[in-house]
Amino acid sequence: MMEPQITELERDIIKEILNIGLARAADSFAAIAQDKVLLKVPDIQLIEVKELLKLVAKYEDTHAIIQSDVKGDFNGATLMLFSDEHIVRLSEVCLGMLDVQPGELSVMQESLLLEISNIITGAMVTQLANILKANIYGSPPKAPKNHIADSLKDILVQHPLFQPLVFTVITRFTHNSKSVELPLLLFFDSKTFLKILDIIRTFDLGKNNLMETD
Template sequence: MDLSMTDLERDIIREILNIGLARAADSFAVIAQERVLLEVPNIDLLMSEDIMRKVREYQSRHVAIQSDIRGDFNGTTLMFFSGQHIQRLSRVCLRMNAPEALEVNELQESLLLEISNIITGALVTQLANILKANIYGAPPTAPRGDIADMMQNLLPQQQLQPLIFSVITQFSDKDNMVELPLMLFFDRVTFAKILEIIRSYDFLGSQMSA
């Protein structure tokens, strides 16, 4: 099967994500007590070496939270919280004056896990509804050590050709925009399933008439 995307297919996938993330943004805004904007500016297909390099780059400057996608699809999400995010969310949600640092205590980690659970859960639910797939998100975890090295287990015999959705969350606070990267990985089989679903019927027409 041809795994290359047309511009229209890329736009369709981007719109699916926008719908799911819009719901997540509403829930997240209540937690953060701020106006929250989520955008999906890019959809990139990256080779395994490139993905590992990008994961390590993010991990060096963020605290990572991971959640696996299971069921009909096989994938993983990674959310990356900066020290500024942690400081701000600790103040707003925990009433805690915390430094802008990547070291978190148990309470802060639980908060990041819950936020990740809300955002990725909304996204997975929307993917399941639109693509008519039986999928669910596993409980999020805070991985220790080199995430990229751990993710080698997801790349058996180079079967995983990751589909990376570069999702940026922007917090609006006194004109200060803070990016919250979310990376979504699917293996080749799942990516092929998604493209087949999109190509198998008049996707845009059926969604507009729904």
């Protein structure tokens, strides 16, 4: 079983591609949040499936989790993890709700989180598709009601021997100079990861300035 190998340069290129997508997503999110939003990819990890599930389980009791699957030429998903504090802040800013109490999500709050996830995943997938010339789309986001590991099995179990590639994105959402962190996990299965590497390896890096893509 071959482990995917990735050089430092390739890692940086993938990070740069994702950062371009996230910059677009941040602008769209900022319009809803009516404030500055900063999105960047601080880390790229190749991790074992069980480590990934452990990582996600850690957030499960304290965060509302929204999942969007990435389909088409690539197979993956994004998970956005909203803390109570974040939900309160977003509800006040975007929905004009006052004195929001943390706890069970209202239908409006859940719709808002789904919409934010949709915007961010959509913007990222569109940019990835443009830069990598791939046919990919995000499926409508959902808020898994059951154990998140069950909802991720589709992606992970199809290739149980493969390590998924996990990108952790920390979103900073600033409102009235208070900053809230919003973790976003983006992951692809190894087959997708190898496809992305193949595409990157065909780039003529001297001429191909990623920033020039529309």
